Amino acid sequence: MEINTQIEKAKKGDQAAFTFLLNHYWNEVYGFMLKRVENETTAEDITIETFSKAFDKLTTYNPEFQFNTWLISIAKNVHIDLLRKKKSSLFVEITDKEDQKAYNIADTTPSKEDELITEQNLSQLLRYIKELKPHYQEVIQLRYFQEMSYQEIANSIDEPLSNVKIKLLRAKKLLAEIIRNRR
Numbered sequence: 001m002e003i004n005t006q007i008e009k010a011k012k013g014d015q016a017a018f019t020f021l022l023n024h025y026w027n028e029v030y031g032f033m034l035k036r037v038e039n040e041t042t043a044e045d046i047t048i049e050t051f052s053k054a055f056d057k058l059t060t061y062n063p064e065f066q067f068n069t070w071l072i073s074i075a076k077n078v079h080i081d082l083l084r085k086k087k088s089s090l091f092v093e094i095t096d097k098e099d100q101k102a103y104n105i106a107d108t109t110p111s112k113e114d115e116l117i118t119e120q121n122l123s124q125l126l127r128y129i130k131e132l133k134p135h136y137q138e139v140i141q142l143r144y145f146q147e148m149s150y151q152e153i154a155n156s157i158d159e160p161l162s163n164v165k166i167k168l169l170r171a172k173k174l175l176a177e178i179i180r181n182r183r
Helices: 002-011 015-037 040-056 067-088 096-105 112-119 123-130 134-145 150-157 161-182
Strands: none
Touching (some): 015 040, 040 161, 123 134, 134 161
8 A cells, every 4th residue: 555655656756755666676676687687786787777767657657567566577678678788789798706806906095085075074974985886986976076966977977867866866775774784
């Protein structure tokens, strides 16, 4: 019953309802895709794209069917589209292990800006942000440190506006979990 209420609110543009739906169904869609693709990054990308498409097309949702079933069918289609794109272009697959190696190599020496932020008591927050995956770090950095609009971020990282909104929602949720677990 609550799900249908949240869906109706989301159809009217209620951001809290979008957040509720994202939080409620994220693990189910992500888990489904992770079993299918066996790659965390790909599963996460597909899940983000799934919610982006679902939220864009929410008015087409038929309440006679379960919402999670609708989301899973969108996820399957996103995955099929990804496979088609892979076939039609040269694509280098990077394993999670290789991705982690590259991430660990990144220079972590603080810049002058980092030192200034540290002086302003934001160093702890930056440490938490650095625990996020790089693509989440990027959208947080662009939105809150460079103060870009959603559209500017979408242009900067060459992704649809709806994907940027979903990534920011997810990044904020993960950051809140990190902060909660460290206190």
